[in-house]
Amino acid sequence: MKRKALQALAAVAVLGGLVAGHGAQAAGDLFIYNWTDYTSPDLIKKFEQESGIKVTLDTYDSNETLLAKLKSGSSGYDIVVVSSDFVPIFAKEGVIQKIDAPKLAGYANIMDRWKSPVWDKDNQYTIPYDWGVTSYSVNTKQVKAPADSLKLLFEPPPEAKGKIGMFGSPSEVMSLAEVYLGMTPCQTDVANMKKVSELLEGQAPFVKVYNSDGIIDRQSSGETWIHEVWNGDSARARVNNPDIKFVFPKEGVVGWMDNVAVPTSAKDPENAKKFIEFLLKPENSGLSSNFTHYASAVTGADAYFDANMKDAPELKVPADEKIAFTPACPEEATKLMDRVWTKLKK
């Protein structure tokens, strides 16, 4: 009996495989390569149902990994997600292809402020995926000083000594410091970098930890009172602890955008374009944001946000807030940052 049941099961599995295989052949495959924890499963399911295309997802943890993989030439991915600072590098290295986004259906849905961004003039290579800003969050129960400036983070009051948390990545710490000091990002001016160095060394005795992981946990539990943070993470910390407030400082914030691109080595660029057009529909972009907790660049996507996303003050960036989009720094600037960072921790 048992053996028969097994045989039947095997037959069904084989048949199912054949049918599925056939279905995939009809509309083809799509291989997506995205950041870890950054692709909504519901979104993929919806796309597969609507298009009949079979999606395979693979993930990575840094732009450098993505670049190395694409440079090897035979990655086989059709869709990749690249941070704004790396888009010009990817284009220059020739690993992503022109998609001429303005000609795609739904291009008009992109908010005007995100059309033709500095990292991709006329959207030749990419369309926006999600965007966010870097600033800091503060525990309003512990810190009574007014939180409206980056001064609270970089030159904290004495009572906050040993309660400050910063990112573990030198470029992210220094780009926010450059915003505070009113400098342009990626400084190659040695005198200016000396000022950055002095600021960070003055802040160091107040800092409890330099680490980009576990921020939500540290802020929720009160282990740190003031912490450099991305707005999406700050929203998640607030859900645990209502005293956590994300600050939009008067000096401005650092911004970043993740962008959808098609690798030069893509097997099926047509399917990739279908997926991009799918993403440009507000209902789909909203679905994606509900998973990632970051803001969409598509007009009307917010109508499809979950209630906790709709009300999140962290995602409501004031219209007059200055957002500095950090480009990928040239070698000279990276070297200076590395020296400042090493000196800070020697």
Place this chain on the structure above:
Amino acid sequence: MAAQPRFRDRALLLAGPALLTIVIFMVLPMAIALVYSFMTASPYGGVEKPYTAGAYVRFVYDRDLDDSLVFDTTYLQIFARSLILAALTSLGCLLIGLPMAWYVATRRPVQRQILVLLVTIPFWTNLLIRTYCWVLLLRDQGLVNNVLLWLGLTKAPITFLYSDGAVLLGLIYSSLPFMVLPIYGALEKMDPRLVEAAYDLYADRWAIMRKLVWPLAKPGVAAGNLLVFVPALGAFLQPDILGGGKKLMIGSLIQQQFTTGRNWAFGAALSMILMAFVLGAMMWSAWRRAAIAVPV
């Protein structure tokens, strides 16, 4: 005569897999790192030509504003801190590990087996997870502080984490088995009648420890020291997680060069310098042992 070459062939064949493993997983990567250390860093990671010794020069000299070279102790300071911390780790492991190994070695055989198994249990869990557990224990709202507060021993949480002490604790914790096991291996072979004989000759406990146990444990201590000191020197997990990333160690400095610093050549050069340090220390200890052995 005829058997000699055949025997040699067989020996080579048997040693083949081990040799191959050493070449592929040790010699080859080291050779690649050595070549990389003499190349120029590419702007986005990786290396390119021309060949240069610039990465090594950078270790002790910093380029000033006018491009002249000035002596710079930043990297030497980081190396010194790592060396001190690794030495303290070895010392701490020895102080805990020697009595522990002695205790295990003097139990009955069945008990010994169970105790040795217990020593190896931490290896069943990933080091990252074990290190992170220390964060959960030591943080301000962690178990240790909660117990202290509950007992009324402190009024406010004590900040244990993100200090050199926490890093040292993490290093000692993770390296302790590497000290206990070799010492146990050395002491296990000891004839228990030696202790009885010593007692018969009116030796007190301290004298037995000093004149009997210590000399017998010494080969194990030497092996344990090496197994603890060398990995502790290159550790970057504990300094990063328990030290809060506030001070750089050699390990974290090398890691930084291969990631955010995007300077693979300098990272490779630092690895080579670290290896030279370790080799030097090993050769020195081997030479010392040989020097002691000769007069006897």
